[in-house]
Amino acid sequence: MKKRLSQKLLVLSFLITASLSSIAQSVSYTNKNALPEIGVVASDAISLDKEMIVGDAVMRQMRGQSPLIADPVLDEYLQDLGNRLVIHAENAKFPFRFFWVNNDAINAFAFFGGHIGVHTGLMRRANTESELASVLAHEISHVTQRHIARSMQAQQRSSPLAIASLIGGVLIAMANPQAGMAAMQAGQAASVQMQIDYTRSNEQEADRIGIAMLSRAGFDANGAADFFSIMAEEYRNVSRPPARLLTHPLTESRIADARSRADDYPSRFVPVSKQFELAKARIMARYSFEPDYAVEYFTAQVDKKVYRVREASLYALALAYMRTEEYDKAQEIIMGELLTKDSGNLFYLDAATDIYIAKGEPLKAVEMLSPFVENSPRNQVLALNQANAMISASRYDDAISLLKDFLLVNDEYQIAHQLMSEAYQKAKRFSQMHQSKAEVYALYGAYTRAVDELQYAYNFAKDDDHLQKQRIRARIKQFRDQEERLQRL
Numbered sequence: 001m002k003k004r005l006s007q008k009l010l011v012l013s014f015l016i017t018a019s020l021s022s023i024a025q026s027v028s029y030t031n032k033n034a035l036p037e038i039g040v041v042a043s044d045a046i047s048l049d050k051e052m053i054v055g056d057a058v059m060r061q062m063r064g065q066s067p068l069i070a071d072p073v074l075d076e077y078l079q080d081l082g083n084r085l086v087i088h089a090e091n092a093k094f095p096f097r098f099f100w101v102n103n104d105a106i107n108a109f110a111f112f113g114g115h116i117g118v119h120t121g122l123m124r125r126a127n128t129e130s131e132l133a134s135v136l137a138h139e140i141s142h143v144t145q146r147h148i149a150r151s152m153q154a155q156q157r158s159s160p161l162a163i164a165s166l167i168g169g170v171l172i173a174m175a176n177p178q179a180g181m182a183a184m185q186a187g188q189a190a191s192v193q194m195q196i197d198y199t200r201s202n203e204q205e206a207d208r209i210g211i212a213m214l215s216r217a218g219f220d221a222n223g224a225a226d227f228f229s230i231m232a233e234e235y236r237n238v239s240r241p242p243a244r245l246l247t248h249p250l251t252e253s254r255i256a257d258a259r260s261r262a263d264d265y266p267s268r269f270v271p272v273s274k275q276f277e278l279a280k281a282r283i284m285a286r287y288s289f290e291p292d293y294a295v296e297y298f299t300a301q302v303d304k305k306v307y308r309v310r311e312a313s314l315y316a317l318a319l320a321y322m323r324t325e326e327y328d329k330a331q332e333i334i335m336g337e338l339l340t341k342d343s344g345n346l347f348y349l350d351a352a353t354d355i356y357i358a359k360g361e362p363l364k365a366v367e368m369l370s371p372f373v374e375n376s377p378r379n380q381v382l383a384l385n386q387a388n389a390m391i392s393a394s395r396y397d398d399a400i401s402l403l404k405d406f407l408l409v410n411d412e413y414q415i416a417h418q419l420m421s422e423a424y425q426k427a428k429r430f431s432q433m434h435q436s437k438a439e440v441y442a443l444y445g446a447y448t449r450a451v452d453e454l455q456y457a458y459n460f461a462k463d464d465d466h467l468q469k470q471r472i473r474a475r476i477k478q479f480r481d482q483e484e485r486l487q488r489l
Helices: 002-015 048-065 072-086 120-125 129-144 147-158 160-175 177-185 188-196 200-216 223-234 243-247 252-262 274-288 291-304 310-323 327-341 346-358 362-375 380-392 396-407 414-426 430-443 447-460 466-488
Strands: 097-101 108-111 115-119
Touching: 048 115, 048 430, 048 466, 072 097, 072 129, 072 274, 072 346, 072 380, 108 129, 115 120, 115 129, 120 129, 120 223, 120 274, 129 200, 129 223, 129 274, 200 223, 200 252, 223 252, 274 291, 274 310, 274 346, 291 310, 310 327, 310 346, 327 346, 346 362, 346 380, 362 380, 380 396, 380 414, 396 414, 414 430, 430 447, 430 466, 447 466
Parallel strands: 097 115
Antiparallel strands: 108 115
């Protein structure tokens, strides 16, 4: 049941992303270079406030039902890359959040509230950072131009009940998965068609604005056309293309148009991005390849010198050795070569932490990370690795203090709450442990389970600790109010 619900939600994310495809084909632009629609359009379909609420609801459900990757190093890279684009976007109404989906398909999608997901398969096929950035810029443009809301508005004029059932199904699913899935079944026939059809005007607009954004952010404007060509070539002889090509068809005219638009911007040499190559290497070594194959693959890369950045291939080989529990070999690469040349690289520090912990030497990791954490205490890679090492070294109070500080600015990062729960459990502070577990369940949209954990926390609280009990009661009320608010939308 959970798997099928996840599929429905992924379908929804496609429906409310990119072209969302059922907007009337009659909507067109007589001048392809006309300025995009700016401002709060389609506000009668869904307000910005409601868009953020719905986006948050879908994101919570996806955390619990979809193969999302919670990887601080990769998350840091993707969010940084996305932010570099967003600051050059026009009409951004809210902060954007970028996340990874562990799926080898070539795909990316956006939905309400500025949430943008990227499949690991897309990253694995991208040759340059500009190509990856072009996909993000395209999805950002769909959000800033409110193509989702505009599509809904068009549907409301023709089929208001279909839209109501679509959104209502997701919201109901937050509280009752079976009921939510049944609600979404009502519009299933239309949903299938919506995945196949697409809105040319929206795609053209997103391409145009995305390429402009790409150039302003300092990337190669040809990144979009280059990636289009990669996808078109890979799936040229495939009878059924991947989902992204169904919602983003790669016609010859679209590729040519992307090339033509790129020519309107200054030619720019963009050097090979070491961070991009490291992120791609991490995805391949940890998520795409089996451990033994990864060792073989990256050993061959290093020996035959078939790479863009040697350090990335060495890093991937070290990660592969870690998966086969050959920690001495991994340590020789990470500590013996990579960190020696680039001591502050977050990719290397993360791997070194895991190696020290695996070898039963967590205090060495704590010592290694301390000067970096002191300078950047809220960096998620540094803070979470340090907290993990502290927990392994039985320094529970230090870990809790660090995590509390981190959660002040990033309270929706589930790994932090999970580490906090582990620290409290090992410190035998059970009331706080259950409170941390409640926050994890809430991030998954499981408010009933979250309230149950808070009830346990209340029972473990000391009788004379009235302040803590008051806080627990207040949090229970907040979770119940959030659940009721979703049902009222």
